[in-house]
Each structure stands twice: as structure tokens, then as C-alpha cells.
Amino acid sequence: MLTGIHFLLTYMCNFECDHCFLYCSPSAKGTFTISQVDQVLEEAEKIGTIEWIFFEGGEPSLFYPLLLESIRRSSSKGFKVGLVTNAYGINSREDAVLWLEPLAKAGLTYLSISNDAFHYGEQVVNNATMAHDAAKELGIDTAMICIDPPVVEPPEDNSDTDSGEKGQPVVGGNAMFRGRAVETLTKGLPTRPWKDLITCPYENLESPSRVHIDAFGNVQICQGISMGNMWQTPLSELVKAYDPLEHPICSSLIHGGPAHLSTYMDQKPSPGYVDECHFCFTVRKEIMDKFPNFLAPGQVYGI
Numbered sequence: 001m002l003t004g005i006h007f008l009l010t011y012m013c014n015f016e017c018d019h020c021f022l023y024c025s026p027s028a029k030g031t032f033t034i035s036q037v038d039q040v041l042e043e044a045e046k047i048g049t050i051e052w053i054f055f056e057g058g059e060p061s062l063f064y065p066l067l068l069e070s071i072r073r074s075s076s077k078g079f080k081v082g083l084v085t086n087a088y089g090i091n092s093r094e095d096a097v098l099w100l101e102p103l104a105k106a107g108l109t110y111l112s113i114s115n116d117a118f119h120y121g122e123q124v125v126n127n128a129t130m131a132h133d134a135a136k137e138l139g140i141d142t143a144m145i146c147i148d149p150p151v152v153e154p155p156e157d158n159s160d161t162d163s164g165e166k167g168q169p170v171v172g173g174n175a176m177f178r179g180r181a182v183e184t185l186t187k188g189l190p191t192r193p194w195k196d197l198i199t200c201p202y203e204n205l206e207s208p209s210r211v212h213i214d215a216f217g218n219v220q221i222c223q224g225i226s227m228g229n230m231w232q233t234p235l236s237e238l239v240k241a242y243d244p245l246e247h248p249i250c251s252s253l254i255h256g257g258p259a260h261l262s263t264y265m266d267q268k269p270s271p272g273y274v275d276e277c278h279f280c281f282t283v284r285k286e287i288m289d290k291f292p293n294f295l296a297p298g299q300v301y302g303i
């Protein structure tokens with residue numbers, strides 16, 4: 001059941017991280033207007049099962065007045081409201097309270113803050129920790145998101161197998177290999193044979209519990225896999241009509257993961273990929289021209 005709408009309020013970001021799913025950067029286009037936010041919220045009410053509205057990006061606080069008003073309007077409709085941010089624009093603990101208090105008064109209930117080496121290097125006290133402390137002071141439920149760069153670890157079971165072969169090294173860290181991360185983080189990592197990548201391990205494509213919506217209208221089930229465009233068909237109708245087995249990309253992934261998608265779409269895979277998402281994203285990027293309504297936007301594919 002769909003219970004969450006996640007606004008990609010903007011693709012613009014003050015950072016340009018290697019692990020970003022969405023190719024966000026300071027020059028990225030695609031930011032909501034307040035009237036577009038209203039359209040999404042009206043449609044979210046019509047769906048009838050939505051509990052949470054999240055604001056993400058890019059960095060949503062780059063457009064602070066829009067973010068503030070969007071939180072206020074979401075909360076006034078009775079939704080719980082979350083924010084995912086790198087806490088841009090904070091220079092001190094005192095400033096963090098100035099930054100956060102208006103958002104709290106507008107109805108923010110949950111704050112998720114990126115705090116890792118990609119964002120703040122080795123800095124122990126940084127924007128994220130100051131925002132985290134301010135959130136606790138203001139009584140806002142809060143958590144940090146820490147993404148570790150990938151590392152190659154020895155196999156858990158290093159003993160010889162029946163066939164006499166050693167186990168394979170595994171990729172540690174919690175970066176996801178989609179978007180820019182495919183370009184920047186996969187080089188030199190061990191791979192698994194493409195034929196073994198037969199599931200989608202991270203998204204419930206059959207019955208998504210949340211979708212991400214961008215200012216171009218794309219209603220994304222996973223980054224770059226669209227249910228349709230809500231500026232063409234209202235969101236509540238798209239959600240009602242969504243049949244995963246009729247969706248040309250999701251149906252294939254449900255049947256047999258990226259391996260099925262690649263074969264079904266007549267692609268020539270490489271011998272191996274780091275994981276399912278690496279393979280899935282690579283195939284999708286190859287075929288996106290054939291499915292402009294379902295593989296969008298170009299921004300998420302680095303185009």
C-alpha cells in the first residue's frame with residue numbers, strides 16, 4: 001500500500017557526491033514551484049492512504065522559503081512531514097536552531113541528515129551534527145544517514161569450497177550502485193556473474209510503499225523507473241492504474257531481476273556486475289530511449 005510521497009523538491013545540490021543516485025549538482029535543473037507542490041498534495045489526499053510526505057533532493061533547503069511553505073501546507077492537510085537534508089546553510093549551533101525552528105513550527109516531524117565522508121570528510125563537528133543537536137533540543141525525531149564508500153572485504157567463509165575454490169570477496173560499505181555511483185564507485189570492485197543477478201533486492205516493485213516525484217512530473221518507483229508523468233495524468237489515477245505486471249520494466253524485474261530485463265530487452269551484458277542495481281541501472285540506461293514514459297528523467301541517468 002502506498003503510504004509515502006517523497007518530493008524531490010529540487011535536483012540542485014550544494015554538493016556533487018560520488019554516491020548520488022540522482023546526479024544532483026549545483027547546476028542541476030528541476031525545482032518545484034509552490035503551485036506544483038499544491039497539485040501533488042491535493043492528489044495525495046485523493047489517494048487516501050498517504051500518511052507521510054517527505055521533502056528531499058538535491059538539497060531542499062537551497063530553496064528554504066519553498067521548503068518552509070511546503071512543510072506548512074503538508075502539515076495543515078494532516079500529513080506527517082519528513083525532511084532529508086545535508087543541513088546546508090548552518091554555520092553554528094545557534095544558527096542551526098534558527099534554521100530548524102521555523103521548519104518545526106511549520107509542522108516538521110522527522111529530520112534525516114546526511115553526515116558522512118562524502119559530505120563532510122573527517123570533520124567531526126559539522127552542519128549535520130549541529131542540525132542533529134538542534135533537532136534534539138527542539139524535540140524533533142531525527143537520525144543521521146551515513147554512507148560508507150565501498151571497500152573490498154574477504155569472503156565471510158574463507159575455507160575451500162567442495163570444488164576446491166576459495167569464496168569470493170564481497171563489497172562492503174552501504175553505497176548503492178545507481179546513478180552517479182555507477183560511474184564513480186564501481187571501478188576495481190569485484191563482480192558477480194550477470195546470470196546470478198535475478199532479483200530486485202531493495203524495492204517492492206509489486207506494491208510500492210512510497211514513490212518519489214520530481215518537478216518534471218515523474219512518479220518514480222525506483223530512481224529512474226517511472227510509473228508515469230503526473231503533469232499528464234493525475235497522480236491518484238496513475239497510482240490506481242499501476243499494474244506492475246503491465247509495466248514494461250517492473251514486470252521484467254519482478255520475473256527475474258536485471259538478468260531477465262537484459263535478456264528480454266536483447267542487451268549484451270558484461271560478464272559481471274558489482275550487484276543487482278549496477279546491472280539494472282546499466283541496462284536501463286541503454287534502453288531508456290525506447291521507454292521515455294517509464295525510464296525517466298534523463299537527469300537521473302546523467303543526461
Ligand code: SF4
Pocket residue numbers: 178199200201202203222223225253258276277278280281
Ligand atoms: S535492482 Fe533495479 S529496481 Fe531494484 S532496487 Fe536496484 S536499481 Fe532499483
